[in-house]
Amino acid sequence: MKNAPEKWPKTALYEGIIPRMERSILHSDEGKRHQKQLDRFVTVQTCHDCQGSRVNEKVRSCKINEKSIADLVELSLDELQAFIATVDAPLAIDLKPELTNQLQALIDIGLSYLTLNRSTSSLSGGEAQRIRISKYINNALNDVLYILDEPSAGLYSKDIERINRALQRLKAKGNTVVLVEHHPQLIQTADYIIDIGPAAGEQGGQVQFAGPYHEFLKQPTITSQELQKMIPVNDTPRHPQGWLAVEHANLHNLKDVSTKIPLGVMTVLYGVAGSGKSSFGEVIRQTALENKQEVIAISQKSIGINLRSTPLTYLDIFSDIRQLFAKENQVSTTLFSYNSKGACPHCKGKGVIVSDMAFMDDIVTECEICHGTRYRPEVLAYMYQGKTIVDILDMTVNESSQFFAGETFVK
Ligand SMILES: [Zn+2]
Ligand SMILES: [Zn+2]
Known part of the structure; x- marks a missing residue:
């Protein structure tokens, strides 16, 4: 078959009439413009395989204290909070305090009735605003100027x-x-x-x-x-x-x-x-x-995560340092780059695991494989003058300029 969709087996012969109509009519830009007319021929109903939970049988069969992730996203936030309190698996130790804090902030601000499977677009303006406010109340920033534009909009006195x-x-x-x-x-x-x-x-x-x-x-x-x-x-x-x-x-x-x-x-x-x-x-x-x-103006914009970066990455000498390591150890330079072959396979070189928490703030935890170094563990076996690439990244600019004194790239 020519132009077969990605992921299709090479032996596929026909696209089939339903996928074809979905692709070229229903999901096309043209189709979206004429949605009203098309809606007369199309019915939307809950998927009977997953009962609308969107996750497959295997995922649904994974349970903590008898509940699957599909069960949890249907709980209201106060029910979910009560459930989280019952989880004492060692893997949850890092996530639990942060998750509890975020849930409590949402509950305190009057959103205990929300469930995590509510789509962001179905939230009212007031609900969305309160979710954003709860984000900021949670994090420990101080000496910041917060500007809020009518946080009372659309709210009742309670x-x-x-x-x-x-x-x-x-x-x-x-x-x-x-x-x-x-x-x-x-x-x-x-x-x-x-x-x-x-x-x-x-x-x-x-x-x-x-x-x-x-x-x-x-x-x-x-x-x-x-x-x-x-x-x-x-x-x-x-x-x-x-x-x-x-x-x-x-x-x-x-x-x-x-x-x-x-x-x-x-x-x-x-x-x-x-x-x-x-x-x-x-x-x-x-x-x-x-x-x-420092100013935070609370608006619709989401906040990014500050991933670890080091003075070295700002300076142009990091590639020179990678070459020193490669030459010294007779291996490829890409091994010393956490954006490339050297990346920790678990966190993909980010050093942290970002857990998506639906409309709440993402929870960021240190990667348990590389412990935040971003590198695959084998890379740390390679040394240059007794230091690993991670030791070098942890140096201050002063320390590293002393360490590399004599190298041509050090100014
Ligand atoms: Zn389904
Ligand atoms: Zn990692």
Whole structure:
């Protein structure tokens, strides 16, 4: 057969009418454009082999405490948490604390009803936002400036209370939190308020007020008047540890805004819709970056994993070092490259195993075969002046320049 799909046996003679229709009509770009019409001829139903679990018989037959992976992804997060607690296999020791933390953060923020087999696209905007917030609450970063754009969007007051507790925890770790927000419940808990307005669009873009909440209530601004009906809860705002100065900001409708953002406390940017809150949030982000402040703006973008890299890989001398090793040991240079033949077969040269946790953060654990060195164990038998390639990679730039002193590539 000509142009047989990949993985087909060479002896295949016919494609078959169903695969052919799937390939050239149903799954083609043309077919997707006419999906509505095609849907009249196509029915979608749960696969009766796997009951919709997507995994094969062999995978389903692998069980921990009588449950297969297909059973687990159908549990709600609190049920799953209870199950994880019962697992005491030695292999799970590394994964368990991290997994428990991540699940607990999701449960704390009001998502205990989710199951891991929920597709990301079926999550509501509020659910997706809360999943992202829980990611950051979990990791131990501190002295970071977090900017959140309306975390209350689409949430009921009980969930807002949960978000609020999560934000307070973020702040308690020594981080700076800036909220673009107009939900009274969250505004009341802020240590500092910046009111942008007075109205939307052309009539907005000016700082109306900047100061603590109790002073904000005394202000004659539209937004402050609106809040008068509420009872203030934050009587004892935290004292800022410093200030981030924003000067002459003119992004979008902002009109030469100059103000200060208190650090180490929680600030709310308040104002009517379209007054320039989000633009000001973006200005804060840029200003913070210019001031070498680490910033995390919580958005739809996913965060990458920082895999191990070394000073040597930044310098151009790593290939020279590989050649030294190859010459000394009379073997191929590719053996000393963790992107090539030298790669640990278990982690493929990454040094870590990344466990995909559906919509939660991936869990990264050190590879148990190479212990994070990225190399296949045999490579470490080859030495250059008593050092393995891993010893060299672990050297500081200073140490390695002393070690290789006299080699032509060392400058
Ligand atoms: Zn199936
Ligand atoms: Zn490995």
